[in-house]
Every structure is written in structure tokens, then in C-alpha cells.
Amino acid sequence: MKELSVVIPVLNERENIKPLLESIRHALHGIDYEAIFVDDGSRDGTPGEIRKWADQNTRLVELRKNYGQSTAITAGIDHTTGNYIALLDGDLQNDPSDIPCMLQKMQEEDWDVVAGNRKNRQDDVLLRKIPSKIANNLIRRMTGVHIKDYGCTLKVFKREIAQELDIYGELHRFIPVLAKMQGANIAQVDVKHHPRKFGRSKYGIGRTINVMADLVTMVFFRKYIQRPMHLFGTMGFISLGLGLLVNFYLLILKLLGQDIWGKPLLILGLMLVLGGIQLITIGILAEICVRIYFKSNNSKTYHVRRIFDPSKEPLQVVAEKLAS
Numbered sequence: 001m002k003e004l005s006v007v008i009p010v011l012n013e014r015e016n017i018k019p020l021l022e023s024i025r026h027a028l029h030g031i032d033y034e035a036i037f038v039d040d041g042s043r044d045g046t047p048g049e050i051r052k053w054a055d056q057n058t059r060l061v062e063l064r065k066n067y068g069q070s071t072a073i074t075a076g077i078d079h080t081t082g083n084y085i086a087l088l089d090g091d092l093q094n095d096p097s098d099i100p101c102m103l104q105k106m107q108e109e110d111w112d113v114v115a116g117n118r119k120n121r122q123d124d125v126l127l128r129k130i131p132s133k134i135a136n137n138l139i140r141r142m143t144g145v146h147i148k149d150y151g152c153t154l155k156v157f158k159r160e161i162a163q164e165l166d167i168y169g170e171l172h173r174f175i176p177v178l179a180k181m182q183g184a185n186i187a188q189v190d191v192k193h194h195p196r197k198f199g200r201s202k203y204g205i206g207r208t209i210n211v212m213a214d215l216v217t218m219v220f221f222r223k224y225i226q227r228p229m230h231l232f233g234t235m236g237f238i239s240l241g242l243g244l245l246v247n248f249y250l251l252i253l254k255l256l257g258q259d260i261w262g263k264p265l266l267i268l269g270l271m272l273v274l275g276g277i278q279l280i281t282i283g284i285l286a287e288i289c290v291r292i293y294f295k296s297n298n299s300k301t302y303h304v305r306r307i308f309d310p311s312k313e314p315l316q317v318v319a320e321k322l323a324s
Contacts, residue, residue: 007080034058041063073087073167114186116188236276236277
């Protein structure tokens, strides 16, 4: 088993592969590590570039198609062997030289997660920095997990925490929240950030909208994943109670001889009663789904095309690749 596994999801990052591998080797010299590249359906020859420059500390997991960053991260974690797991972007904007200090902090102070904070971001102010600040502020307020920089991929985890993150969809943005739900202790450190040199960014203003949508899911996960009836049941009983009060008031008016047919208040009362019953029913169904979820088998959400592992090749073949 390795001391450290570095998981690097990549999508069309061919030009960044060689300098990234060189940077990793230099930064992690003296650490027993493995670099797990996960190719998420690249179409620019990225897998071939990884195989070309890989050494015995490098492995490549090729996914059959583009599943998204969250699934790529999950696939990478599933193929690690390290006691500690680091996440790193493949675009050279994160600096691998920050990893040893983060690992040391984790080991010496016994943190479960050490998250990076991009102190001096080298990104476009309008398209990246401002939307990121808005999203970070909303996530902190709504989840109660106070991390400065949710968008920084660079993080180091204890193995048991990383393996239980259960990342899917686009929830990689909320990794600190997922870790906190496991009871993880999280530390933050300032890390370096570099401008992108090669390739195109996969982020845009539309990503902020997706964050807002996922945030609703995370608030539910954070507060109600193990007790959904507390959310839907509470709203349902409030709605049902208000509806019954409205209908009781209308019943009094009817008994007093007033005509209540066609009144907007009657329609409101009926909608509140029916809505309350529906919410309570949803809460019961959600409770059933949660119990099924926690008892379900560990089926994978991705399919691997192939795995390339230079450590299993003859040493002379690896030496020839590095020499070239």
C-alpha cells in the first residue's frame, strides 16, 4: 500500500500532461506515492499522452465516455491504494508542491481533511471570481460548513473519509459538506494558484446556476437525508392544519346561512388540505427510499474501458519511455 494516492481527473488536457507529471514527480520526491489519472472521455489524445510519459508511479483509468468530474473523481478514488488521498486538477492551475505541506499538516495535527484555499486566484474576475464568491457565500450560509473556497479541487483526505464521500452527479463542488456529514474534521490552508497555460476551461457562468440547483440537494442531504419526514412531514402538517382551519371557518359560515360556493378561500382551503396530504405522503415515500438507499449494494455509476499500469510492465520498457 502506498502512502499517498493523487487522483487527477482529466478531460482534453493533452498539452498539460507532460509538465504536470514532471511537476508531480518533483513535488512528491521522497514520498511513496501513486498518481491516478482518470480520463473522462477525452477526444484530443490525452490518454495516449499519459501513457507516453507515465512512469511506475503513474496509472491511467480510462472511462468509456464522459461521465462528469464527480464520477471521474469517484472512479479515481476507487482505484487508489494510498493511506492518504489527494485530489488535483489536471490543468496545471493547482500546484502539486502544496501537497507535501498539506499531508504533513494532516499527519501532525490529525485532521481528516485538509482543503486548499486559492489565496490569489489567477482567473477571470467576471466569469470565475465573482460567481465563485457568490456561490461560496451561499453554500456556507445554507449548509453551515464554513470553508473559504469550495471550488478549489486541491484537497487531501484520510483514506476512510475519501472512500465514503459517495460523490455523484455534480456534487464534487460540495465535497467538504459531504465530508462534514461523516463527522470529518476539516482544516484549510492557503495554496498557490496559476493561470491556465494550455487548453480551454470547462467552467463558465452557467456553472453557477448548476451550483444553485445542487445546493438545494446538499441542504437536504446535510439536514434531512436520514430524516426526510421531518422536512416533508412538517410542511405537510402545517399545510394540512391551515387547510382544516380554513375549511372549518367556511363550515361555520355555511351553517350561518352564507353562500361559500365559488369563494377563493374555499379553493385555498382545499388546496392546502390536498397539498398537506401529498407532502406527508412524499415524506413517507422518502423515508422508504432512504432506508433502501442505505441498504443497497455498492453498484458503480461508471464503466472502465481499460486500465494502464506501467508498474506491471518490464522495467526496460518503462526506462525506454522515460528516455524518449
